[in-house]
Amino acid sequence: MKKLVSISVTMVLILTLVQVIVSNTLSTTGVKLGDMQDQISALHRENMILEEKVLKASSLSHISSQAKDMGFLFDKSTVVISDHIPLAKR
């Protein structure tokens, strides 16, 4: 009976100690969590801004105006190479 009581008291003390340690650890992870969430938001924001820039730069209206500014002209002639051209003629 005495043994059982001493084991129980020891267990209670150990568990209390564990809880104190865990609580201490967890109490500071809130700060880390907040920082991580801020980082996620910042990266998400940056990603969206970059995505917007990529879409603007790759839009046909932008490419078309850039090409015009650089002096490119629309080639209206079309050359068709028929697959029936003989390899050699007599």
Next chain:
Amino acid sequence: MTGRLNVALIGLLVLFFLILSRLFYWQVVKAAELSYMGKSQYGTYLKIPSARGEILTSDGFPIAANKIAYLVFANPKEVTNKEEFINKLNPLLSLDPASVSAQLSLDRFWVPIQDGIDNDTKEKIESLKIPGVGFEEESQRFYPEASLAAQLVGFVGKDQLGEDRGYFGLEGEYNLQLRGKDGIAVSIHDAFGKPILSHAEDTTKAIDGRTLLTSIDRSIQFMVDKKLKDGVEKYGAASGMVGIIDPKTGNIIAMSSYPNFDPSQFQKYSADLYKNPFISNLYEPGSTFKSLIMAAALDAGVVKPDTKCPICEGPVSIGGYDIRTWDNNYFKDTNMVDVIQHSDNTGMVYVAEKLGLDRVLSYFNSFGIGKATGIDLQGEVSSYVKPRENWYPIDLATAGFGQGISVTPIELLDAFAAIANGGKRMEPHIVTQIQTPEGDTVAVMPKVLDSPISEKTSKVMTEILVNAVEKGEAKWTKLPGYRVAGKTGTAQIPIAGHYDPNKTIASFIGFAPADNPKFAMVVIIDRPTTSIYGAETAAPIFFDIAKDILSYYKIPPSQ
């Protein structure tokens, strides 16, 4: 004694029942509400906005996406010099000084200055370090190609509750699929305001909207938008529209209207421009409609290509009206091929009368005339076909050449595309696939709506339409080497009970290559001023666009 005990027992049972009922009420009926109230004492409920789904062209490029924007606000209590404040912001925001000055004079801690500014502008304002200026981040709809296919895409505005909502076009039609569902987060803080880890999972996740993959070919759409704008300006027209469909699937390849608007700044444009005239406007199709009536007559077997017209030597008189040809030239004993080639109104009166009213109405039904096509765009209207008893002989005669009857451009294009598709009429569609945020895809399959004519008739009609392009009024603008089937149209506009001879809707409808059609297209030019005829306005635009599409599809000339 036993009686008193029983009364006491019943009294106790009643009390227990009342206690149980109250417990049930608090713990079951009111559980969610109490839980919310409890949590709100030590935490904060936050709305996690869902991201609106994107709209992609067939190459996967977003023509509607989302971007981060900012609301610039000011705290009037911190603004000491209003004039300096406005002068510093004005070069970046183009403000109305009087309006901003009035806002800053209010006895408030927060007044909005300008909405929807981009990140670059925000950074420039921040660098000025103006006291009292702040920013609120918000998600905003973004259209990378600006006004490309504006009426087809629609736009996102606010509803009565201030929530984002799609209006018109795809944004309106697919609003429920695109908008997603906002999530809720419960943020529980410690004494220093930092979130507590053990309660971080206590959230309802936001469900992002679904993404739409469309059949719109971005390159063709861009090219069509430009050529249509150039065409409307060149021919001095009030407006214009072009629709291109894949006749085999019903997929819309391009749909353009001019004038149009920029969906991201829709407020700056007239509301008249918001609706898509290609699906929402009715017009009298004129001679382009002859191809449907002729196809119906050939299919019914009432005429053959070599049938001679016995009434075509002069104007036809019906119900006191004289029906003339467009150029007052008449061809005695002309055949059906030539009737289409010359766009002969008298010949079409003969065809319509041979077909008869009952069969005309039956073919209208199978061609979808008088019915909405079911295209997946918000705002489609259907034309009205009078009940049989209200038809007079003159109505049947004029319907033969496309006057006195109204259709929407999509209705006409879809019906005409049946000739290009072996007689099968497909349901026109823009969205080909819906993509969920989880990565699942739902394909939208092509759907046959009706088979108005046989495959044999479609082939005969195709040859008649190829002949019309080769030898008809628009032959000067045809594409050398390509077999294109098509028909011009010049419809007078009914105004106050009569037709104005100087105001027309000029059009050209056709498909190419005639033997294996890859696209069917209609070009409609409203009230051109340089020439009133479709052959001189809409046809050149049609062939200019067709040339580029055939080149883009790498289809070589066949002749």
